[in-house]
Amino acid sequence: MMQSAIRITTKVLPGNKVEVQIPSGCEGQEVEVFVVLPPRKAIGRQNILKFLEELRDRHPQRSAEDINRDLAIERDSWDS
Helix, strand or coil, rough: CCCCCCCCCCCCCCEEEEEEEEECCCCCCCCCCCCCCCCCCCCCCCHHHHHHHHHHHHHHCCCCCHHHHHHHHHHHHHHH
Protein backbone atom coordinates (compact mmCIF):
# COMPACT_ATOMS: atom_id res chain seq x y z
CA MET A 1 0.00 0.00 0.00
CA MET A 2 1.40 3.39 -0.97
CA GLN A 3 1.50 6.07 1.69
CA SER A 4 0.10 9.49 0.77
CA ALA A 5 1.18 12.87 2.07
CA ILE A 6 -0.44 16.26 1.78
CA ARG A 7 1.36 19.52 2.43
CA ILE A 8 -0.88 22.24 3.82
CA THR A 9 0.18 25.72 4.85
CA THR A 10 -2.02 27.48 7.39
CA LYS A 11 -1.86 30.22 10.00
CA VAL A 12 -1.81 29.82 13.74
CA LEU A 13 -5.17 30.91 15.13
CA PRO A 14 -5.79 32.73 18.42
CA GLY A 15 -5.04 30.49 21.35
CA ASN A 16 -2.12 28.93 19.43
CA LYS A 17 -4.48 26.61 17.57
CA VAL A 18 -4.15 25.27 14.05
CA GLU A 19 -7.05 24.14 11.89
CA VAL A 20 -6.36 21.67 9.07
CA GLN A 21 -8.86 20.60 6.44
CA ILE A 22 -7.94 17.63 4.27
CA PRO A 23 -9.58 16.28 1.11
CA SER A 24 -12.69 14.15 1.45
CA GLY A 25 -12.47 10.39 1.71
CA CYS A 26 -10.35 10.24 4.87
CA GLU A 27 -13.01 10.81 7.50
CA GLY A 28 -12.58 8.45 10.44
CA GLN A 29 -9.05 7.46 9.46
CA GLU A 30 -6.10 8.08 11.76
CA VAL A 31 -3.52 10.53 10.38
CA GLU A 32 -0.24 11.98 11.57
CA VAL A 33 0.25 15.74 11.67
CA PHE A 34 3.67 17.39 11.63
CA VAL A 35 4.03 21.07 12.48
CA VAL A 36 7.14 22.77 11.15
CA LEU A 37 7.74 26.12 12.82
CA PRO A 38 9.51 28.89 10.92
CA PRO A 39 13.08 29.53 12.03
CA ARG A 40 13.41 32.16 14.71
CA LYS A 41 15.54 35.15 14.03
CA ALA A 42 18.86 34.78 15.76
CA ILE A 43 19.39 37.27 18.51
CA GLY A 44 22.84 38.71 18.05
CA ARG A 45 25.09 38.81 21.04
CA GLN A 46 25.85 42.30 22.19
CA ASN A 47 28.17 43.77 24.72
CA ILE A 48 26.10 44.56 27.83
CA LEU A 49 27.79 47.94 28.27
CA LYS A 50 26.96 48.90 24.68
CA PHE A 51 23.37 47.76 25.23
CA LEU A 52 23.03 49.90 28.38
CA GLU A 53 24.53 52.89 26.59
CA GLU A 54 22.06 52.54 23.71
CA LEU A 55 19.23 52.15 26.20
CA ARG A 56 20.22 55.37 27.94
CA ASP A 57 20.41 57.18 24.59
CA ARG A 58 16.88 56.09 23.67
CA HIS A 59 15.35 57.14 26.97
CA PRO A 60 15.92 60.54 28.54
CA GLN A 61 17.35 60.64 32.03
CA ARG A 62 14.71 60.91 34.72
CA SER A 63 15.25 61.74 38.35
CA ALA A 64 14.12 59.46 41.17
CA GLU A 65 11.42 62.03 41.95
CA ASP A 66 10.11 61.85 38.36
CA ILE A 67 9.98 58.07 38.50
CA ASN A 68 8.27 58.05 41.92
CA ARG A 69 5.70 60.60 40.71
CA ASP A 70 4.92 58.48 37.62
CA LEU A 71 4.58 55.36 39.76
CA ALA A 72 2.23 57.17 42.15
CA ILE A 73 0.07 58.33 39.22
CA GLU A 74 -0.04 54.78 37.85
CA ARG A 75 -0.95 53.30 41.26
CA ASP A 76 -3.69 55.91 41.74
CA SER A 77 -5.18 54.94 38.36
CA TRP A 78 -5.64 51.35 39.62
CA ASP A 79 -8.08 52.54 42.26
CA SER A 80 -10.38 54.32 39.82
